Amino acid sequence: MFGLKSILFAFLLLMTSPSSYPKPDHINPNIVLITIDGVRTQEVFYGTDSSLSSDDYISETKLFPNIYNYGAENGIMIGRDSPMYATGPVFISLPGYLEIMRGAQVKDCFVNTCKPKYKSTILDDLYYKNYSNIAVFSSWKPIRNIFDKDEKRFHFNNGRTNNLPIIFPEDISYRADEDTIYEAFSYIESNSPQFIWISLGDADGWAHRNNYEKYIDSLQRSDQFIGQIIERYKNTDYGKNMTIIVTTDHGRSKIWTNHFKDKESSKVWMMMYGYNISKLGFMNINHKLYLSDIRQTILHIINN
Amino acid sequence: MKMKKKYMKEPEPKEKLIMFKGEEEFFPGADLLLRLKSSLALIESPNVIGYGLQGNEKQYLFILANPIRLIDGNSNLKYIKCDTGNYFELGKQYNTSIHSLREELNNELKDINLDAFDYAKFVDNPNYKPQSIIHNGF
Numbered sequence: 138m139f140g141l142k143s144i145l146f147a148f149l150l151l152m153t154s155p156s157s158y159p160k161p162d163h164i165n166p167n168i169v170l171i172t173i174d175g176v177r178t179q180e181v182f183y184g185t186d187s188s189l190s191s192d193d194y195i196s197e198t199k200l201f202p203n204i205y206n207y208g209a210e211n212g213i214m215i216g217r218d219s220p221m222y223a224t225g226p227v228f229i230s231l232p233g234y235l236e237i238m239r240g241a242q243v244k245d246c247f248v249n250t251c252k253p254k255y256k257s258t259i260l261d262d263l264y265y266k267n268y269s270n271i272a273v274f275s276s277w278k279p280i281r282n283i284f285d286k287d288e289k290r291f292h293f294n295n296g297r298t299n300n301l302p303i304i305f306p307e308d309i310s311y312r313a314d315e316d317t318i319y320e321a322f323s324y325i326e327s328n329s330p331q332f333i334w335i336s337l338g339d340a341d342g343w344a345h346r347n348n349y350e351k352y353i354d355s356l357q358r359s360d361q362f363i364g365q366i367i368e369r370y371k372n373t374d375y376g377k378n379m380t381i382i383v384t385t386d387h388g389r390s391k392i393w394t395n396h397f398k399d400k401e402s403s404k405v406w407m408m409m410y411g412y413n414i415s416k417l418g419f420m421n422i423n424h425k426l427y428l429s430d431i432r433q434t435i436l437h438i439i440n441n
Numbered sequence: 442m443k444m445k446k447k448y449m450k451e452p453e454p455k456e457k458l459i460m461f462k463g464e465e466e467f468f469p470g471a472d473l474l475l476r477l478k479s480s481l482a483l484i485e486s487p488n489v490i491g492y493g494l495q496g497n498e499k500q501y502l503f504i505l506a507n508p509i510r511l512i513d514g515n516s517n518l519k520y521i522k523c524d525t526g527n528y529f530e531l532g533k534q535y536n537t538s539i540h541s542l543r544e545e546l547n548n549e550l551k552d553i554n555l556d557a558f559d560y561a562k563f564v565d566n567p568n569y570k571p572q573s574i575i576h577n578g579f
Contacts, residue, residue, distance in 0.1 A: 213574075215574060224565075225564050225565075240571050241571060242564065242567070242569070407574075409575075414575070420574070422574070425565075425569075427569060427571065429569070429571040430571045430572060430573065430574050431574075432571065433572050433573040434573045434575060436573065437573035437575055437576070438575070
């Protein structure tokens, strides 16, 4: 028979084993996830498309100076040497964002008006890892439909409110990226969220309207925003522990104004920079990558 | 001065309405893609390019080109309403600003049958197990 002392000893041993408590130096990095809706790999890796524009060609590094500086030079870029895809079978926004958030293939939503049953997302993972402030900002209102309508654990700020200008008259619930960026920046300043997803959508809106000039302008503004976030916080406690991830929900069809079932619109890309991200530049991995990998990637970043 | 509510409300036809939901993001090249919630109405157009079914709810997808002609498929139905707020009277021909349709869109829609949807058949890697893109050692 084991004596009381033996049981107590075993219990104390268990309590003090290295795996039973967090490492003393472990911190929860601040994750900033930025999605830019419907940005194809053409512009990200090869610059402007001269078949769509009479303006002078803009190289990819001039079009996205911050993504290249922080991703290609000081972080990780995916989508050129290692192709990355939205799983599909339809390559549209809500299924794409669901795939990112759930970290799984999406079998219950094939239209943007779907009201999917709530399934666990990366936000739940972070909540259970004691992330204290989790927020979702988006220009496009249906992003909110990814999450349970009664969800109270997270802060949501999605779509346009009546005091803001209308950018696309066909969708008055859509908020211009400029306003989403302002709201998100203000929230970071005052709340220092440990996880914030900022979803921008102007680029896709202009592409659908066959306005290449404004599509390019939207991309440049999005890149500028990425630079602003990094520069603003790089010398702060918040920024020292910050990882920034930038990606898109789908690409574009061969006819660039569209995206739906055409496999061309499944091609996506991703950039990572900051805490726990090595300087690897353009990664070359020997298997296909998918949007569904992003949830596991975030978990890897916060667990190491 | 605050307006009385009844003057702010847009008058609606009294006849039975069926709501159509636009899916503009799918096919922005066309101005109007109608999703019928039931098969109560037929839409006649030389440019109807496809249809699909989803779940248990019968839904037909159409893309229409100019001009469109709406035909009553049900004697109780006189108008349809789009989510853009426009009403269409059945049986009447409309001149719209709908763009010409592309052959590519036709090809995209013709094989959709979401009612008998076999997910694995439509994706490249149906058994893929998501994993972290970065690993220890990188």
